[in-house]
Amino acid sequence: MRKRTLKRGLTGFWWFTLAFLYLPLAVVMLFSFNASNSAARFTGFSWRWYERLLGNEEILSAFANSMVLAIVSSLIALVVGCLIGYGMYRHRHRKLGWLIVLIYLPIVLPDIVFGISEMAFFVQIHRLTGLFQPGLGTMIIAHVTFQIPFVALIVYSRFVGLDPTLFEAAKDLYATPAKRVVHFMLPTIKPALISAFFLSFTLSVDDFVISFFTAGPESATLPIYIWGAIKKGVSPEINAIATLMIGAVAIAAIISLIFSRRRQA
Amino acid sequence: MSYAGVTPTARSRAMVQESRHLLFTVAPGAAWIVIFLVLPSAYLMGVAFMTNGPYGLPEMPLSLASFERLAGFGFLGWSPGNLYTLLRSLWQTLVSTGLVVLVAYPIAYYISTCREKWRPIMLLLVVVPSWTNQVIRTFGWMNLLAPGTPLSGLAEGLGLIPPNMGLYPSNFAVTLGLVYNFLPFMVLPLYAAFEKLDTAQVEAAQDLYASPVRAFWHAVFPQTLPGLLAGIVLVAIPAFGMYVIPELLGGGKGMMLGNLVANQFSGGANWPLGAAGAILMLIATFVGLFAMRRIGKRLGGGEEVVI
Numbered sequence: 230m231r232k233r234t235l236k237r238g239l240t241g242f243w244w245f246t247l248a249f250l251y252l253p254l255a256v257v258m259l260f261s262f263n264a265s266n267s268a269a270r271f272t273g274f275s276w277r278w279y280e281r282l283l284g285n286e287e288i289l290s291a292f293a294n295s296m297v298l299a300i301v302s303s304l305i306a307l308v309v310g311c312l313i314g315y316g317m318y319r320h321r322h323r324k325l326g327w328l329i330v331l332i333y334l335p336i337v338l339p340d341i342v343f344g345i346s347e348m349a350f351f352v353q354i355h356r357l358t359g360l361f362q363p364g365l366g367t368m369i370i371a372h373v374t375f376q377i378p379f380v381a382l383i384v385y386s387r388f389v390g391l392d393p394t395l396f397e398a399a400k401d402l403y404a405t406p407a408k409r410v411v412h413f414m415l416p417t418i419k420p421a422l423i424s425a426f427f428l429s430f431t432l433s434v435d436d437f438v439i440s441f442f443t444a445g446p447e448s449a450t451l452p453i454y455i456w457g458a459i460k461k462g463v464s465p466e467i468n469a470i471a472t473l474m475i476g477a478v479a480i481a482a483i484i485s486l487i488f489s490r491r492r493q494a
Numbered sequence: 495m496s497y498a499g500v501t502p503t504a505r506s507r508a509m510v511q512e513s514r515h516l517l518f519t520v521a522p523g524a525a526w527i528v529i530f531l532v533l534p535s536a537y538l539m540g541v542a543f544m545t546n547g548p549y550g551l552p553e554m555p556l557s558l559a560s561f562e563r564l565a566g567f568g569f570l571g572w573s574p575g576n577l578y579t580l581l582r583s584l585w586q587t588l589v590s591t592g593l594v595v596l597v598a599y600p601i602a603y604y605i606s607t608c609r610e611k612w613r614p615i616m617l618l619l620v621v622v623p624s625w626t627n628q629v630i631r632t633f634g635w636m637n638l639l640a641p642g643t644p645l646s647g648l649a650e651g652l653g654l655i656p657p658n659m660g661l662y663p664s665n666f667a668v669t670l671g672l673v674y675n676f677l678p679f680m681v682l683p684l685y686a687a688f689e690k691l692d693t694a695q696v697e698a699a700q701d702l703y704a705s706p707v708r709a710f711w712h713a714v715f716p717q718t719l720p721g722l723l724a725g726i727v728l729v730a731i732p733a734f735g736m737y738v739i740p741e742l743l744g745g746g747k748g749m750m751l752g753n754l755v756a757n758q759f760s761g762g763a764n765w766p767l768g769a770a771g772a773i774l775m776l777i778a779t780f781v782g783l784f785a786m787r788r789i790g791k792r793l794g795g796g797e798e799v800v801i
Contacts, residue, residue, distance in 0.1 A: 236607070239600055239603070239604040239607075240604070242600055242601070242604070243601060243604050243616075246597060246601055246620075246677075247619060249674070250619075250620065250623045250674070250677070251623060252634070252638065253623075253631055253633075253634025253635050253637070253638060253674070254623055254626060254630075254631065254634055256634050256637045256638055257630060257633065257634045257637065260637065309522050309523045309526055310523060312518070312519045312520070312522060312523060313519065313520055313522075313523035313524070315519055316515070316516060316518075316519025316520035317520065319515065319516075319519065320512075320515075320516050320519075320520070323516075328520060328524060331524055331527050331528070331532075332527070334527065334531060334532070335527065335531055337731070337779060337783060338531070338535070338776075338779070339731065339732060339734070339735035339752075339775050339776075339779060340732070340735070340737075341735050341737045341752045341755055341756060341772070341775070342535070342538070342735065342755075342772045342775055342776060343531070345538065345755065345756070345759055345768065345769075345772060346531070346534035346535045346537065346538040346772070347530065347531075347534050348759065349534065349537060349538055349541060349759070349765065349769070350530075350533065350534035350537050350538075351534075353537070370530055371530070373526065373530075374526065374527060374530045374531050377523050377526060377527065381523065431625065434627070435625065435626075435627050435628075437627060437628055437629050437738060438737055438738065442756075442759070451627075452627050452629050452630075455627075455629050455630065455633070456629050459629070459633055459636070459742065467633065471627075471630040471633065471634075474626070474627060474630060475626045475630065478625050478626055478627070479622065479625060479626075482622075482625045486618075
């Protein structure tokens, strides 16, 4: 009897929490279709805010920046992170404690400290040498820095899950190192690489704080544009871009999830 | 790999090869993190001990002035502004972490009692909102808490806020935003702990006529403690340095340490002061991680951190 009331109470609490979690997103999505530009009342359905997006050059360039940043940084992080992940596996019997600390550093560092250190560093180097002009380049560097650990850990865990005799079999059959990479390594870790790419991509699109501090005047990403628009005073267009971003990130995340499932299977 | 029966020169050649292999695989990424994260952070720490120059940029000589400013001492004497910000950050971290535990604990338990095929989907439902950009989620709360919305109307009707005011900007809105933001970070490690729960201990406690409360306290709670600690670290550390949520939901009176730090780096403010604030955040981070490791080891489960 008592157990049943507990269970019923928990079920109620579960639905309440779900509502709490989805309410802010639902409001943003709902108001993206609002016919009036009131932020407090829904007056009717319309596509006008989406139509406005197509003509807004600032938003389109922010979108392009976000995409270039996410794709380029994920690709660089994939190569560098994959190498570390494999190195960590091959040499895991050595004392690699320092490497683990190094790899976890970008994950545990508060993002504001992360962003501000990079910004201060880039500004000073720029003053001394003229390199690292704040812009897409510095943002890519910063994003790669926080993506590397995730790629490395995903690739590492894939290698650890493999049967060690597979490596020896590949070697015993006289495959050259290059052939081993092409015919054995890459195909076996492909699912890990794909899920690492999508995770890096999602992390990049999702990041605001680090991008905000490493961006230049011409390199606003979508979150930075949205931030600026909120700060200047709310425009209903933000709801429309935000809705599109919610959709896009959800799709990328689900793809990554599917591949990581397949990786485990 | 075993080198038994191999001549010494071949062995040393193999070792050289191994070292080269290590260099080609691990070194590029390690160097990247050192150059683009370790060096910049070290530079930032140095900045904290320098003097504030004319454009907010750091200058020689070395000084502790920015730490004094952080504690409230300025050229106009002592003022509590910065100290309030520090205390507010601590308080918001404490309250929001506590509330997150109160919500996440029953949710994680509930998920672990549901049918096995539903559990991954339920976890996914909890996590999905956190995939959306933080700025957008916080903007959603701005819409919900603004003046004239049903939630503000309700609070007004209950006499909690003066008429024609919204629930934001306020410290309450910041707490709410923090709880919202960090809930999944607590549910995941707690769920992992509940999933591994040894129910035999609970049955034993019940067989020995323990009341439900005592059975919970002695048989369930200790088993979930590692997950709880992991969750606390995952929530409290980023909450302490939070920037976006207080900036959007807190207004001028809801500032936290993250805002204090960030403001010092924009528009000719004071880099050394900002860097000193960043050092404070780093200290909090490493103390938190260290304490977590120590307590985790004492409990006998050091590998409980879920990232």
